[in-house]
Amino acid sequence: MYLAAEGGAGSSILLPPLSEIIVGLVAFSVVLFILVKFVFPRMEAMYQARVEAIEGGIKRAEAAQAEANKLLEQYKTQLAEARTDAAKIRDDARADAEGIRQDILAKAREESDRIIAAGKEQLAAERQTIVRELRAEVGTLAVDLASRIVGESLADEARRKGSVDRFLADLESSGAR
């Protein structure tokens, strides 16, 4: 009985019952079908998505970096331009200011010259007038004075005129000296 049992069981070790094979087949097929169909393709897709996310991130970062560099370059150029412009404007302003100063000075000098000239002219004219008036007045006064002193009218007009003029010329020449 023992031998028979061993013989029977021993043969079944390597010759499995068909029903067990069917169970194994169905169980494994179900697992295989579900995992291969529904799970692992999604994992592959997820790997792919992850790779893309990382590579996309790197690309975006590179693009941002390039953009930033471009902007920096642009700003630097603009800054340099602005500096040049500022210097130019300053120089222009300085030159303008100098020009204006020169103009004003020239005008002022001209004006002062003109005023001085005008003053001199006026002074000369007034002096002439005064001299003329004085000359006439002094002549008259002197004649009146002389007539009163002398008590008599100096009839001779020509002599009278000649002596007054001579007198005055003497006065002038002594005054000038």
Add this chain to the structure above:
Amino acid sequence: MSEVPTVLAAEFPPGVESFDFPSLIPALEGTAWAAAFTKVTLLVWIAAAITVIFFLVTYRNPQLVPTKKQWLAESVYGLVRDNIAKDIIGKEGARFAPYLTTVFVFILVNNLWGIFPFAQIPPMSHIAFPMVLAVFSWALYIGVGIRKHGFLGYLKSSVWVSGAPLWVQPILVPIEFFSNLLLRPVTLAVRLFANMFAGHMILLVFTLGGVALFQAESLFIKPVAFLSWGMAIVMTLFELGILALQAYVFTLLTATYLQGSLAEEH
């Protein structure tokens, strides 16, 4: 409680009949379907369910930045995909990663029953299951080879050893044919089966042996039972390594065969 060891001890020494389980449906006992509803097939179904549910739940709503569970599922797939499929088959390997991962996980979870308390029987110690897996792998690598090289081209590439002198070919061709096309599935199945069978047998020997020693008449022999049980615990840990290794080896060899089918030269 004292009766339980008596019953167990009656089974010592364990034999091949220790791997036979009665049908869970008594009415089927004695019919052709008796083996379809046993503790072993129940464990296979539970393992299949655990595998499927684990992956479906962890990958129900995948995120770009993975959650912990999603990471776990991905790392199982990534392990097989990158370390087995891509390393051995090459860049085409990713195509076979889903099949290889399924095989790996299916074998691993089933094997874990071997040391899981109260289950404690690896379904792969019934050759029906390794046989199914081996036939799947066999059909796959032959199908891939035929699709790549054509029927005759694949036949030639698998049996003809290029570079060998012509007069050796009559000897080599039958050997190559036999080993590459017929023996591979057998060795795949038997390797897995025999490892799990032997591992379970060792655990049975130490556990039941301990019971037998404990029930011995002599007081001097009784303490040796604890040594035996201690060995059973050590062997259980050892078995954990073996069962993972066998799942890995089966997957690795399948990948190697696929690589052979895709290679240009034999």
